[in-house]
Amino acid sequence: MARERVGAVKGLFVAFEGVDRSGKTTQLQLLAQRLSEKHEVLLTREPGGTPVAEAIRVLLLADDVQMSARCEALLFAAARADHVERTIRPALERGAVVISDRFVDSSLAYQGVARGLGVDDVERINHWATDALEPDLTIMLDLPIGTSSQRDGEVDRMENEGELFQARVRRGLLDLAGRAAHRYAVIDASPSVDEVADLVWAAVPEPWR
Numbered sequence: 560m561a562r563e564r565v566g567a568v569k570g571l572f573v574a575f576e577g578v579d580r581s582g583k584t585t586q587l588q589l590l591a592q593r594l595s596e597k598h599e600v601l602l603t604r605e606p607g608g609t610p611v612a613e614a615i616r617v618l619l620l621a622d623d624v625q626m627s628a629r630c631e632a633l634l635f636a637a638a639r640a641d642h643v644e645r646t647i648r649p650a651l652e653r654g655a656v657v658i659s660d661r662f663v664d665s666s667l668a669y670q671g672v673a674r675g676l677g678v679d680d681v682e683r684i685n686h687w688a689t690d691a692l693e694p695d696l697t698i699m700l701d702l703p704i705g706t707s708s709q710r711d712g713e714v715d716r717m718e719n720e721g722e723l724f725q726a727r728v729r730r731g732l733l734d735l736a737g738r739a740a741h742r743y744a745v746i747d748a749s750p751s752v753d754e755v756a757d758l759v760w761a762a763v764p765e766p767w768r
């Protein structure tokens with residue numbers, strides 16, 4: 560969908576995407592550290608990033624909660640609407656770099672593709688929820704399913720879905736990257752942490768490095 564930003568937005572909006580356990584969190588923290596030498600950096604996440612969105616997150620990820628797929632998609636979009644209006648846009652307007660752990664493309668891949676709701680419908684509700692905000696750069700950390708690093712601890716409701724579901728998510732993200740190549744960097748997440756961090760850095764637009 561075409562980008563229709565209203566008013567001057569001075570900052571840089573970077574989103575990270577990837578299947579569960581792709582090493583996203585480590586990489587976005589390293590990028591934030593590097594960019595913060597020159598810029599104000601706001602590190603945030605989805606679902607989350609405001610008190611209301613964090614409360615919705617608890618509901619969305621609890622492994623003992625059951626909900627319909629449409630309810631799930633609307634709750635992700637509702638959390639995102641608050642996140643955009645109250646956290647992301649104000650930071651961009653004051654010229655900050657905003658780095659978000661996931662954004663709309665997660666909904667398109669998880670709810671639109673993997674849950675089968677359809678990318679077009681999920682895109683429509685998110686276009687409204689975000690008032691058409693799109694990242695300037697989306698970094699997808701890509702790993703074949705089954706090779707992603709094992710993380711200790713609890714498995715949330717989405718991670719419980721299994722490998723077939725994760726494979727659909729990955730395919731969905733790769734398709735989106737192909738359709739929005741102007742703002743996507745797909746990065747192989749299998750080399751060492753430092754090598755991946757350098758590839759991520761190289762994807763940042765020149766004036767911001």
Ligand code: TYD
Binds near residue numbers: 605663
């Ligand atoms: P999180 O613990 O943040 O996982 P990760 O470290 O993999 O990002 O949990 C977020 C989960 O919610 C993750 O499985 C992806 C899923 N998700 C959606 O299904 N739709 C969305 O719109 C978003 C933002 C996340």
